[in-house]
Amino acid sequence: MDKLLWVLAPLVLAGGVVGVLAWRGRLPSRTVLNAAFSLLLLVYLLVTAGLGIFWVAHQHLPVFDWHYVFGYAMLVLVAVHLAFNFRMLWHTLKRRQTPGTGAAGAGTLRPAGPARPRVAAGVARRPWLGAFALLGMGTALGTAYWIGLRQGRTELRVVAGGGATPTDAVANAQAAAAVVEAFHEFSSHSRSGVFRRAASSDWDTRPPPFKALPAATQQALPPPLKARAEGLLTRQGLSTLLWHTAGISLERGGIVFRTAPSSGALFAAEFYLAVRAAPGIAPGLWHYQPQHQALALLRAGEPGPALLPAGAPAALLATALWRRSGHKYGDRGYRYVLADLGHALENTRQVAAALRGSATLLPQFDEAALAALLGIDEQQEGVLAQVLLFGAPVQLQALGPAAQVPVQAGPAALGVTEAIHRATSLRGATAWTASTVPAAPSTAVATAQAAPDPLPLIAARRSHRRFSSQPLGAVPLQQVLVAMTTAPAQLSTAVRVHVLTLTVEGHTPAAWRWDARSRRLLYTHALAARTARAQARAAALGQDVVGDAAAVLVLTLDRAAFAADPAGAARGYRHAFIEAGLLGERLYLQAQALGLGACAVGAFYDDEAAALLGVTLGNEWVVHFAALGVLNPQG
Numbered sequence: 001m002d003k004l005l006w007v008l009a010p011l012v013l014a015g016g017v018v019g020v021l022a023w024r025g026r027l028p029s030r031t032v033l034n035a036a037f038s039l040l041l042l043v044y045l046l047v048t049a050g051l052g053i054f055w056v057a058h059q060h061l062p063v064f065d066w067h068y069v070f071g072y073a074m075l076v077l078v079a080v081h082l083a084f085n086f087r088m089l090w091h092t093l094k095r096r097q098t099p100g101t102g103a104a105g106a107g108t109l110r111p112a113g114p115a116r117p118r119v120a121a122g123v124a125r126r127p128w129l130g131a132f133a134l135l136g137m138g139t140a141l142g143t144a145y146w147i148g149l150r151q152g153r154t155e156l157r158v159v160a161g162g163g164a165t166p167t168d169a170v171a172n173a174q175a176a177a178a179v180v181e182a183f184h185e186f187s188s189h190s191r192s193g194v195f196r197r198a199a200s201s202d203w204d205t206r207p208p209p210f211k212a213l214p215a216a217t218q219q220a221l222p223p224p225l226k227a228r229a230e231g232l233l234t235r236q237g238l239s240t241l242l243w244h245t246a247g248i249s250l251e252r253g254g255i256v257f258r259t260a261p262s263s264g265a266l267f268a269a270e271f272y273l274a275v276r277a278a279p280g281i282a283p284g285l286w287h288y289q290p291q292h293q294a295l296a297l298l299r300a301g302e303p304g305p306a307l308l309p310a311g312a313p314a315a316l317l318a319t320a321l322w323r324r325s326g327h328k329y330g331d332r333g334y335r336y337v338l339a340d341l342g343h344a345l346e347n348t349r350q351v352a353a354a355l356r357g358s359a360t361l362l363p364q365f366d367e368a369a370l371a372a373l374l375g376i377d378e379q380q381e382g383v384l385a386q387v388l389l390f391g392a393p394v395q396l397q398a399l400g401p402a403a404q405v406p407v408q409a410g411p412a413a414l415g416v417t418e419a420i421h422r423a424t425s426l427r428g429a430t431a432w433t434a435s436t437v438p439a440a441p442s443t444a445v446a447t448a449q450a451a452p453d454p455l456p457l458i459a460a461r462r463s464h465r466r467f468s469s470q471p472l473g474a475v476p477l478q479q480v481l482v483a484m485t486t487a488p489a490q491l492s493t494a495v496r497v498h499v500l501t502l503t504v505e506g507h508t509p510a511a512w513r514w515d516a517r518s519r520r521l522l523y524t525h526a527l528a529a530r531t532a533r534a535q536a537r538a539a540a541l542g543q544d545v546v547g548d549a550a551a552v553l554v555l556t557l558d559r560a561a562f563a564a565d566p567a568g569a570a571r572g573y574r575h576a577f578i579e580a581g582l583l584g585e586r587l588y589l590q591a592q593a594l595g596l597g598a599c600a601v602g603a604f605y606d607d608e609a610a611a612l613l614g615v616t617l618g619n620e621w622v623v624h625f626a627a628l629g630v631l632n633p634q635g
């Protein structure tokens, strides 16, 4: 709102001056008014074009998107118009300041009349004025582009301190943790950030939304099940699992929506299936093709232990194509692909359990080795998760720790994304042993069966951005929070849940911490009733979905907790982000079960969000917002 006031202020001022002059009976001539408003138009146009061009250069946005192309065409037209008229404008304004020229007539609107010959004479005497104006305009816009390209820091300020051998483990871990610190700060939004930082890499090529492998043998998958049933490791079971993880659930307005949410509907994740023993699917390495609900064979034959540890019948491998997200979100994209993946993998987990099997996220694997086996280039697509699939609940035990990848000095082709992916990667194969869970299965299965069936919830889930002004009940809010935090931590114990109650029955506007153990909201501080919504909306980059929500759930990472991750602090950061995504999807599904509306929100000012919650960035990093509210019957 304050932005709007600043932008409109010159217009309001000009309107006010004209109003006062008219009231005093001294309204300038039509020509003078025309000249003054032309000048104002010129200033607004130049600021708009300058900001646009700065932004395109600064964010490495595609230079020839439709609306930019129209913008450039408009600039050319204005330049031509200016060339024709600038001398007249100049002359008119000059004449107004020169007493005795007779042009600054007071009183009623009247045509320029006798002034015209003089304007023409002035024009004839100063033929350079138009060219001068054009040159000024071109220089201003070129400067905006130049500043946009150079403004801000583009590299992580991290001195590579790691060593190259496993004996340098401590140095490697410290250097990787320093990259995480620097990356998180670098990818944080703040109001001043735009002047301090520029994109660290050229993001402008956008990969296609689906990975086509035309040369590979395709195997069509049967339609996914619509309700829970027995049997994960069958063709039908795996088809159901894959569809609910990343399948297409809606096509609307040219956008293909998937079963899991994804920031900007960009769906950077790709999924691969390594099969050893699943009836109906030949042993081998397959790629999931959501556009056909099919598998494409990458390599036939039993996968080796790196892809599929001994004893496991199948594994799901998740990667991300960095540029799918990066072309829109730039260096913050790595955060989004992790959170997106967490949402998708929660579906995997819940569907595996609903089919009486299990999906277990491995905390340690060797990214580079897996990328080589999948045949992908890590600068384009990186491995982010390895999930073991069993036909029953299992417990896994690592037979040895993996090592931290040494941090590399110097610029990386993919900028900070390459740096953070490398810093959070491990190397060296980790062996796992799996044992079926002994006593728990009957109770675990019974509990899973008592919970709502996740299959129809996932199939129907959507992000909702319009909420009714009706308050949210305290009980459904509690149910959502319980659903988010009851399952044991999969990869990380570092995620904390905060709540901003904006219109919740029995709660004044306030910030709270959710205590998962006691299942209670702990009061942090009050929010001013008059400004609570505006504050929440402002912190979320002005998004109405947050300002209009009844409650905003905000996830943070406890820095000390992820620093203590057994796989190292840097890997702990990645784990915690994915874990936040798992919680985020539970929120969506529980909201769906209760008939409420929810929407994940990854775009926010990190510093303002922390201040709103009352957390200090030294202890907790805000990583995810989710808006929750009563659905608006009008849609």
Ligand SMILES: Cc1cc2nc3c(=O)[nH]c(=O)nc-3n(C[C@H](O)[C@H](O)[C@H](O)COP(=O)(O)O)c2cc1C
Pocket: 257, 258, 259, 260, 261, 262, 263, 264, 265, 336, 339, 340, 343, 461, 462, 463, 464, 465, 543, 545, 599, 600, 601, 602, 603
């Ligand atoms: C990590 C993450 C961040 C998101 N951030 C935003 C956001 O800032 N604003 C928004 O309106 N939607 C956001 N979304 C919602 C996506 O836009 C939405 O999932 C996508 O358009 C697909 O639509 P669907 O969820 O209805 O399938 C986010 C989703 C995820 C998973």
